[in-house]
Each structure stands twice: as C-alpha cells, then as structure tokens.
Amino acid sequence: MARLKRPTAPERVRLAVIADPHVSTRAEGTSKLFEHSLDHFEAAIDDIASRDVDAVLSPGDLTKDGEVWNADAVADALNALDVPVYAVPGNHDVPKDGDDHDAISVDTFADRFGPGSYPFHEEVGGLDVLGLNSAGNGDHLVDTHDGHVDADQREWLAGKLQRTDDPLIVVHHNLAAVTDQLRRHRDRVVEDMAIPPTMRETEAFVDVLANGDAALVLTGHFHLPLTGVDRGVREIATPTTCSFPQSYLLVNITPRGTDVRLVPIADQDGLELAHDRRARDSTTARGLTSIGAARLASMPLAVEDRA
Template identity: 55%
Template sequence: MSRPTGPGGSGTVLARLARPAGEPTRVAVVADPHVATRAEGTSKLFERTRAHFEAALADVADRDVDAVLSPGDLTKDGEPWNYEAVDEALADLDAPFHAVPGNHDVPKDGDDHETPGLGRFVERYTPSDPVVRGPDGLSYRVGVGDLDVIGLNSAGTAERLTDSHEGHVGADQRAWLADQIARAETAVVLVHHNLPAVTAQLDAHRAAVESDLAEVPAMRDPEPLVETLAAGDVSLVLSGHYHLPTTAVSGGSADGGADGVPASGANGGSSERRSGGVREVAAPTTCSFPQSYLLCDVTPEGTTVRLVPVADSVGLETAHARRAADSATARGLTGIAAARLAAAPLVDER
C-alpha cells in the first residue's frame, strides 16, 4: 500500500523492528503536548505548545494514518481551559484519536484548579467503541488496522497516585492486561510511564555526564508489569513521559547493555535482535526539543518507526537552546535526545 508522506517529509528512521508485523497499518504517536493557553516560558515552551500540537495534527492529517495514539500529558496540568484547547485542536482530525492519561492529566493534591472528572477523559480521548474497557475505565483494547492496541493507564485516578507524578500498574490492572494480551492477535501496549530499561538510560547519563540530573518520577514497582508483558509476548510498548525519542528492551537481552543504552553499529543502529523481554519505543514530546511525533508503519516485514518534526529549523534550534540553558534535568534530557537523534536508527532488528 502506498501512503502519502505529508508536508513534514518522510521523517528520520528511529528504529526498524521485527515486530509487530502484519497487514499494512500506520499509526502516529503524538506524546506529551502539554497544551497550555495561559502560561509561557520554561523549557517546555508553554507559549508554543498549542501551535506545536496543532502542527502535529495537521501533518498527521496528510499521512493516511489508521489512528493517532497518545501516551498522555495532553495538558499542562489538567486545567479545564487547556482541555478545551485540546478539544478544539482535535475537532478537525478525521482519524481516530486514542489516548491514555499522563501524570499531568489526572488530579493532583496540589492543584490550584479543578481538574475535569476522568469520565470526561474517557469520553473525549479514548475509543468510543472499544472491544473492552479495563477496571478503571481509562484502559481499553481497540482494533487499529492489523493491531490490537491496549491502552493502559499508569497515571492514576482521582483516588490513586494523587500525591505523586510516578506511575503504577496494580495487580487488578495486570490481571486484566494479561487477559487482553491473550485475546489479542498482535498486541501493542500504549502507556504513559516507561519501563525500566528506558529509565536506566537516564541513570546512565546521570552517572556519566550530568550528575545533577534529577530523579524524574518513574514507574513504581515495574517488574511485575514487565513480567506480564513478557509472558504475553507483547509485540511493542509505546510510551512517552521522559520527552525522549529512544528505545530499549526490558526483561531480556537485546541491543545495549544493562544500562539500556542502545549500542550503535556502523550505521548508528544495532543489528542485534531482542532475545525475550519487551521492546519499548518512547516517543518525543511535541512541546520542547525535539518537537516531533512518531510515525509507525507496520508491514509484513516488520515495523519502521520514523521521527517527524513539527517545527522548522529555527524552532528546533530555539527549543534546544532554551532547554539546554534551563535546569540540569532539562539540559540532561536534551543531551540524551540529541545523542539519540545523532545515532539514529537506534536499532535494526531486520
């Protein structure tokens, strides 16, 4: 099947994966837009977040995607006016939009506003006719082309994780997840928070380069989740959260060592294939460097993941400069993102 490339060009190949493989299916992954209409500044470039999100959706509209997936953080901090801006941006999108909440989308104890009820998130940003919903209502399984996309809520609810930006997937959720994986033909899991091997890349950067890089809120007790995903032989996990375009395998052996850092071959990508474990591809943010989304093309030969920028060269350079001049954490995450882009493709399993 021939697919249009859209105004952003074909994009930079981030990864060539052996799985998922199947009938041609194309999904866009638009992560962490952090739409903010009453804020400006910071390394997230709040004053440009809406424009970046709209640019991503406009580019996606020309690419004949089967769906747009989002691992969350749609808003700055769950403000009603920012959700309204998200709704306005999505109004003209013809493709289905399937999201899971991020830690900035759900109510937190310190909020100075009333975050809309999570029933609204379910109604506006999750499938209207999923195959099934999870026990919290925010998780679901839905068919997208040849894929079975399982949206998994790691961010919490109005009663859970309100005191933290960490993620967690509890025993009831894992039992539901295991059942849905078993029922799926080609399971792809969409979740906000990252698995351990991607988190380990931040730890490695902290140890080697940026000692003041903060401990970014991570997934609590992730090992049981990895075990559930690995036992079900999940094809791919798509995540966001760290604002990094990267990939890693948790719970098995593949490219990269124990720290999860991709090992580069002569062409910048490892030719090793995963041996067990769970392949995760983490999407960049549209709000700050490198202001991009992912375009994933599934074919019978495997999946090609491309990174597509939503800003021009001046916008990218401005975002890089702003983020590099911010906190040690922003500077560190920018350094990791730049290194991953320079090494692309990060992995070639084919």
C-alpha cells in the same frame, strides 16, 4: 528511528503517535515553551492529517495540568482529524493534590480523548491496541507524579495477551531499560541531574508483558526519542511536541514488521530555540537535552533482522 520484527499486521496499518504536548493557553516559559505548546500541537495535527493514518495514539500529558480550558484547546485541535484518537492519560492529565484549579477527571479524559474507559482494547485494521492508565485517578497517585499499572490492570492485560496476536500496548510511564538510560547519563555526564518520576512495580508489569509475549510498548513521559528492551519486550518512548526535539512518531505496521519514523514539526529556527531554552532551563533539563541530541544523532536507534 527503528526497524522492528514485531508487531506485524495482516495488512499495513499506519499510526501517528503524539506525546506530551502539555498544551497551555494561559502560561508561558519553562523548557516546555508553554507559550508555543498549542502551536506545536496544531502543527503536528496538521502534518498528521496529511499522512493517511488509520488512527492517532497518544501516551498522554496532553494538557499542562488537566485544566478544563487546556483540555478544550486539545479537543478543538483534534477536531481537524477524521480518524480515531486513542489517548491514555499522563501524570499531568489527572488531578493532583497540589492543583490550584479543578482538573478534569480521568472519566472525562477517557470520554474526550480515549475510547471511554481504561484499560481499553481497540482494533485498528488488523492490529489490536491495548491502552493502560499508569497515571492514576482521583483516588490513586494523587500525591505523586510516579506511574503505576495496578494489579487489576495487570490481570486484565494478562488475559488480553493470551487472546491477541502481536498487540500494541500504550501507556504513559516508562519501563526499566529506558529509565536506566537516564540514570547512566546522570552518573557519567550530569551528576546533579534529577530523574523524572518513574513507574512503580515495573517488574510486575514487565512480568505480565514478557509472559504474554508482548512485542511493543509505546510510552511518553521523558520527552525523548528512546528505545530499550526489558526481557524481550521492546519499548519505544515518544518524543514531545512541546519542546526539543519537537516531533511525533509515524508507525507503519505490515506483515513484515514495524517501522518507526520520527517526524519533526518545527523548522530549524524553532529547533534551535527549543534546544537553547531547554539546555539553559535547569541542570535536569540540560541533561535531558543532551540525551535527546545524542539520540537524534544516533538514529536509527534499533534495527532488528527480519530475515
């Protein structure tokens, strides 16, 4: 998917990045293929377990909507791994006003799927990993699926960027350059396509990233393999496991730079089914599917000169 100059690490660090599985054990249908979501997630976990990774990162949306039973299913699947898992919550992992069930709290999510709190700083090998919560909590963003890295987290991040070399940042929602790719596709190809919820105060967040010379931000949310650059900050958006193009990312970080590979977790029949279901689900789903297919056909999406 990409060959990047940065980040680098003193010795090789291999990470698996799994996003937006939307695990659901009691729902069916939609382009997310809820009835297959746990199978897809477990297939990704099984494959990751064979890849000799140092840790698993997730930009979130592990569950359909933060249901206790779905969080339990995610936790059971992750028990197959013997490496650390560091997840940040997605907008579907945190309580929302419209929920008709009791959703797990952000604190519970952090305890079960993250290092215990947000934001976080963890070291994997010689690599610093910084995780941020853009999805909100019980008091913030409960009435929207928009994202926001608030002022307190931005201040925390600015301090961390001053004291770390080439950290990797993990957050659910997307930066402007990637989001603008969806808007261009809408304007040129699918006029009635809606844009999924976006990040608020993106410029303020990018200010911190750019001023701190952040090299790479891993996101999820759009369910697509995408990349963009905002003021020198590279974003890699992680595809979903639940629907087309069912896959996760394998990220190798070495003294020479970073390689990002897309790993499919469905066979040919599964990919065809997911493409067909998503393309017929809605105008927006059709637009997102056509972007995803185009990006798969265009790989690698970014090749930076390391000479």
